[in-house]
Amino acid sequence: MSKKNVLFSGFTLFSLFFGAGNLIFPPFLGMESGNVFVAAIVGFILTGVFLPLLTIISVALSDNGLLSMGQRVHPVFGYAFAIIIYMSIGAFYGIPRASNVAYELGFMQVFSVEGKLPLFLFSLIFFGLTYLLSVNPKKVIDYVGQLLTPALLIVLAILFVRAFLTFTYTDVSPAEKFQSTPFIKGFFEGFFTMDAVAALAFGIVIINGLKDKGATDQKDLVRGTVYSGLIASAGLAIVYVSLGWIGRVLPHDQSLENGAEILVMASHQLFGFGGNVLFGTIVILACLTTCVGLINACARFFNEIFPKISYKGFTLIFVVVGMIFSNLGLALILQIAVPLLIFIYPISIVLVVLSLFQHFFGERKKMYVYAITVVTLFAFYDVLNTFNIGIDLLNSILSYLPLYEHGLGWTLPSLLAAAIGYVMHRKS
Template identity: 60%
Template sequence: MSRINVLFIGFMLFSLFFGAGNLIFPPLLGWESGDNFGPAITGFLITGVLLPFLAVMAVALEDNGLISMGSRVHYIFGIVFAIIIYLSIGAFYGIPRASSVAYELGFQQIFKIDGRWGVFVFSLIFFTITYLISLNPKKIVNRIGQYLTPILLLVLAVLVIQSFMTFENVSSPAAGKYASAPLVAGILEGYFTMDAVAALAFGIVIINALKDKGAASKKELVKGTLVSALVAGTGLVAVYFSLGWIGRVIPGETSFQNGAEILTSASGILFVTSGNILFGLIVMLACLTTCVGLINACSSFFNEIYPRLSYSHYVTIFVIIGLLVSNLGLNMILHVAVPLLSFIYPIAIILIILSLLEHITGKSKTMFQLAVAVTAFYALYEALVSIGFELEFLTGLLDIAPFFEQGLGWVLPGFLAAMIGYGIDAIKNKPVDKSRQNE
């Protein structure tokens, strides 16, 4: 397996992560954090880059990927949780969201077309292109790694370099959450990119790509994944920092609601009439590569667990689902997805971290079962509250946990449960001193 192939796989992984959501988070962070940009972007990189990196490695170290990770709790849980991950982050959320964002923040920046017919025609074209690229998984590395990623990086580089040359770094106070605890605020902002869950889906894409390029042994697959993830992670760090810096130094007193407005404004200032075209092109390329990766991941996964349907059949199914759901509109997609993602994301994170720790601490089934049970309890609470349930009787009990108000109340209880579970198994499996038994 050549180094150039691993490099292109790393480029592909970068493109799969770098969707429109990732594009618009860092500029807003930069704008709001002001003089506290350093600790804020550091926090963002911890959960926006490091955590997805760990997720990819966790999948690579497993013989059966995500299913094996979930099976530490129970085999049925492993299957069901994997299916939920792929359907939620892919077919019913990530894929249609990519198309909707490409239309609203990309296509409309250039053509200014409104109405339901505009959405339908764009999504039809978008998913036709996605279908054609996704149809042959062995060529995805070439199409994304060799062509789409370099184009995306080139367009981004034009915006970033011009920003560094034009905008001045002037002192500005941090706003809101970034004023008191910028590191924690940055961690939470990166947390909401949902990339750790996406990484669980993308793991199978990387493994299959490495196998197609000649990786045969487990050692080669793990090494190839590590190098590819480092390439992708390095690219993400550079791009996130640069986009955040644009938000940090953009001039004017304008109040921005989101990162898309910041990048659109920066493009307009730097390139005048061509600014919207540049930003629209960046968004559409970012969404296209993410959508291709998600369809490939979902199709490969379901083809493995139910091979009676071919890979191409699954591609067709997920393209059609994406086309139909994307026409509901971005706001509806986000509204429906929030409760589901609020539930699965904490469970996914605890599984990722414990799966990696197990290679150091040794196996402990009770550790996984207790940690996932406690984390799922908190996650279910957050999901129910997000859809309007009044659970005041539980709030008083759960809000003693640190970061509860930010939706991270599960962290300390979840890891305490893991430690207790590990201790229980350690006691159960402790060798018996037979000489003492005979006393």
């Protein structure tokens, strides 16, 4: 396995992770953290970069990726959870969200359009291009790693270099939520990228890509995937720090509500109208590469589960479904997806941690069963709370759990359940 293939696989993985959400979270964190920016961005990188890297490593160490990880709990759970993951981050959320964000934050920054027809025409072109880039699975790393990622990095570098040469550092007091524990706040902000879940699918994209390049030995596949993860993680960390720094030093005299507004203003200050074109190009490239990766991952997975339908057939299905969902609008997409993401995120994290744990201490089935049962109950109840149908008394009791106010009340109970399951399995 050549170093060139590993390098381009790392570039591909970087682009798959670097979607619109990753673009807009760091600048807003930079603006709000002020003088405690360093502590906040370090916390952000731990969960926004290091946690997805651990997931990539966990997938690489599992024989069949997400599917085999879930089957350690139960074969039915393995298939059901894998299907939920791929549908949630794929057809129901990630794919149409990428197209909508590319339209609203990319295309509309350059062209003043209104109505549903421009969105339909844009999505037609966007998904047509996505299909052409995704339809040949053996070429995905070539297209994304060798063409799209360098283009994205060049455009980002133009923005970063100009910003570093233009903007100057001044003292700024942090927003209230960053004043006491900026590292912890940044740590929880990193969860919002949702890359720890996406890594469950993207890890398989890289493994399959390396196989297509001729890697057959399991150790080479694991080593190549881990090195690709390290390359992507280094790139993400550098880009996050740069984006956060832009938000930190951007001069502004008006209220900015999110990272997209910060980058639009920064691009306009640095390049005038050309800045709108620059920012629009960054967003569209970032969303396009993410969309290609998601469609490739989903099509390959479902082709393995239902081989009667070809990879190209599933690619076409996900392209068409993604286009239909895109034209429903971003607000409706988020309304549908948020409960799904709230449900799958904690289960995914626990599954990844247990998968890594077993490589040091051995596999214990009860450890998986107990921990996943507990975290699933917590995740299901969190979904109920999003619909305001939780139980007040139970919420009051659960509020005593550590990290509950951050939506991580499941952490300690799941850890205890895993420990009990580990001990019980050893005794039996």
